[in-house]
Amino acid sequence: MVTDCGNCPLRDRDTFKGLKDRELDAMRGFKTGEMKIEPGTILLMQGARSPQLFTVLDGLAVRQKTLQNGRRQVTNFVLPGDFLGLQAAVMDEMQHSVEATTKMTLCVFKRSDLWRLFKVQPSLAYDLTWLAAIEEHFLGEALAVIGQLPALQRVAWGLARFYHRAEMTGLVEAGHCPFPFRQQDLADALGLSLVHTNKTLQKLRADRLIGLEDGTLRLLDRDRIAALVEADIVLPEGGRPLL
Amino acid sequence: MVTDCGNCPLRDRDTFKGLKDRELDAMRGFKTGEMKIEPGTILLMQGARSPQLFTVLDGLAVRQKTLQNGRRQVTNFVLPGDFLGLQAAVMDEMQHSVEATTKMTLCVFKRSDLWRLFKVQPSLAYDLTWLAAIEEHFLGEALAVIGQLPALQRVAWGLARFYHRAEMTGLVEAGHCPFPFRQQDLADALGLSLVHTNKTLQKLRADRLIGLEDGTLRLLDRDRIAALVEADIVLPEGGRPLL
DNA sequence: CGTCATGTTGAAGTACGTCAATGGGGGTGG
DNA sequence: CCACCCCCATTGACGTACTTCAACATGACG
Numbered sequence: 001m002v003t004d005c006g007n008c009p010l011r012d013r014d015t016f017k018g019l020k021d022r023e024l025d026a027m028r029g030f031k032t033g034e035m036k037i038e039p040g041t042i043l044l045m046q047g048a049r050s051p052q053l054f055t056v057l058d059g060l061a062v063r064q065k066t067l068q069n070g071r072r073q074v075t076n077f078v079l080p081g082d083f084l085g086l087q088a089a090v091m092d093e094m095q096h097s098v099e100a101t102t103k104m105t106l107c108v109f110k111r112s113d114l115w116r117l118f119k120v121q122p123s124l125a126y127d128l129t130w131l132a133a134i135e136e137h138f139l140g141e142a143l144a145v146i147g148q149l150p151a152l153q154r155v156a157w158g159l160a161r162f163y164h165r166a167e168m169t170g171l172v173e174a175g176h177c178p179f180p181f182r183q184q185d186l187a188d189a190l191g192l193s194l195v196h197t198n199k200t201l202q203k204l205r206a207d208r209l210i211g212l213e214d215g216t217l218r219l220l221d222r223d224r225i226a227a228l229v230e231a232d233i234v235l236p237e238g239g240r241p242l243l
Numbered sequence: 244m245v246t247d248c249g250n251c252p253l254r255d256r257d258t259f260k261g262l263k264d265r266e267l268d269a270m271r272g273f274k275t276g277e278m279k280i281e282p283g284t285i286l287l288m289q290g291a292r293s294p295q296l297f298t299v300l301d302g303l304a305v306r307q308k309t310l311q312n313g314r315r316q317v318t319n320f321v322l323p324g325d326f327l328g329l330q331a332a333v334m335d336e337m338q339h340s341v342e343a344t345t346k347m348t349l350c351v352f353k354r355s356d357l358w359r360l361f362k363v364q365p366s367l368a369y370d371l372t373w374l375a376a377i378e379e380h381f382l383g384e385a386l387a388v389i390g391q392l393p394a395l396q397r398v399a400w401g402l403a404r405f406y407h408r409a410e411m412t413g414l415v416e417a418g419h420c421p422f423p424f425r426q427q428d429l430a431d432a433l434g435l436s437l438v439h440t441n442k443t444l445q446k447l448r449a450d451r452l453i454g455l456e457d458g459t460l461r462l463l464d465r466d467r468i469a470a471l472v473e474a475d476i477v478l479p480e481g482g483r484p485l486l
Numbered sequence: 487c488g489t490c491a492t493g494t495t496g497a498a499g500t501a502c503g504t505c506a507a508t509g510g511g512g513g514t515g516g
Numbered sequence: 517c518c519a520c521c522c523c524c525a526t527t528g529a530c531g532t533a534c535t536t537c538a539a540c541a542t543g544a545c546g
Contacts, residue, residue, distance in 0.1 A: 128373055141338070437525090438505095
């Protein structure tokens with residue numbers, strides 16, 4: 001049973017931009033199906049070509065890059081609404097992997113249709129570029145935080161940014177959101193060791209800044225977190241596109 | 244005196260993709276002029292809107308992000324052929340600055356024309372998305388190196404990557420290329436202190452891996468550098484677009 | 487009841503940062 | 517021509533924020 005783009009549950013959220021009828025028809029034409037995958041599935045593999053592109057409808061994942069020495073960098077957490085695989089479409093191969101952390105539901109597109117989208121629906125093509133530019137912005141922010149800030153601020157930033165993104169996606173209820181990732185994932189995202197990430201997390205808990213228990217994340221004092229994390233967490237404003 | 248897009252000196256290099264006549268005409272229509280700036284000029288300012296977009300015709304610069312605590316992260320070095328300002332066009336404000344390191348010559352476009360480009364020249368719009376995806380790839384690679392590798396490998400990676408990019412742009416002659424940046428710039432790019440960057444550089448010189456004197460960079464032993472830098476330096480293959 | 491994955495905590499080592507001083511070029515002004 | 521200054525590269529000494537190693541606790545699962 002496939003969701004019709006007109007009833008897309010994500011589209012309802014006012015975070016996302018609406019579509020004109022013409023655009024909606026085009027979307028229906030590009031969507032080739034839906035896909036459900038289990039936790040641990042490698043959706044896209046570093047070094048591989050992928051004939052498919054995805055939009056996340058539900059579930060969480062990590063983007064990660066594995067180096068030749070075996071160490072890995074988590075470059076971002078993946079939330080509903082994210083578009084996956086553009087890199088493989090435009091460069092030849094994926095330069096990072098995407099691994100599902102929870103069960104996921106994905107909207108599937110064909111890579112070979114991408115060029116057609118640019119030709120017949122420039123507004124959707126523009127949206128796609130928008131998403132690429134946002135991703136670029138996220139990575140730039142992460143680079144600055146990891147390059148310049150000490151552990152306490154890195155951890156606070158990492159969790160606060162995830163929370164804010166979750167909030168925009170409708171994952172926050174009653175002041176908390178799911179955080180199904182392991183501390184090892186967080187550590188690899190922040191360029192810290194597991195042990196030190198854990199100890200830093202304890203400090204944030206002891207200071208009553210952040211709550212993280214049983215896969216549930218809470219920001220206990222957003223003002224003090226904002227003061228601690230000097231890097232502005234800039235999120236895209238209203239009308240984020242969705243493909 | 245303005246260079247005609249048909250005689251663009253960059254376009255001649257086979258690194259860059261050729262244009263069909265129609266595309267060339269469109270490019271001429273979008274180009275609003277040329278601009279020359281002096282070293283130290285802030286071309287784009289973090290937090291500001293910019294009505295203009297640029298393609299670098301000549302000269303070098305740095306993209307950088309300044310944090311509230313005053314520390315700065317250099318997110319990339321800017322070479323001829325790079326496109327600047329897409330972020331401001333798509334988000335509302337620039338989230339990083341671009342500062343000229345040398346004299347520069349720039350091709351100038353109007354931000355407000357961007358949408359028209361998507362509508363009338365989908366092939367150029369596709370190229371633009373291509374450039375955004377490449378920039379995203381660069382940042383992901385940088386994140387992995389800075390997050391996971393120690394100083395020696397970071398410095399080697401940073402210099403090797405610049406050299407390879409310079410090579411593609413035609414800046415390499417007789418086995419060396421210009422490197423007009425200060426060690427402080429390199430340090431800020433790699434998330435290291437100035438002092439430690441300098442000491443690490445000395446090691447690379449002593450090991451006869453890399454030469455860096457008087458603003459001139461040489462890779463003295465590419466095989467051993469590749470072995471040291473375990474992160475693959477992946478560069479886009481033939482037919483890179485240019486706007 | 488064992489095994490495995492994850493979280494937690496302590497102790498010891500080290501790669502890095504900060505502080506501080508020196509030296510060399512390139513300007514500018516006397 | 518020299519005196520002065522500023523920017524940048526260099527080098528040594530010292531402190532510390534982090535890593536690694538290791539042990540133990542807990543819950544899930546077969």
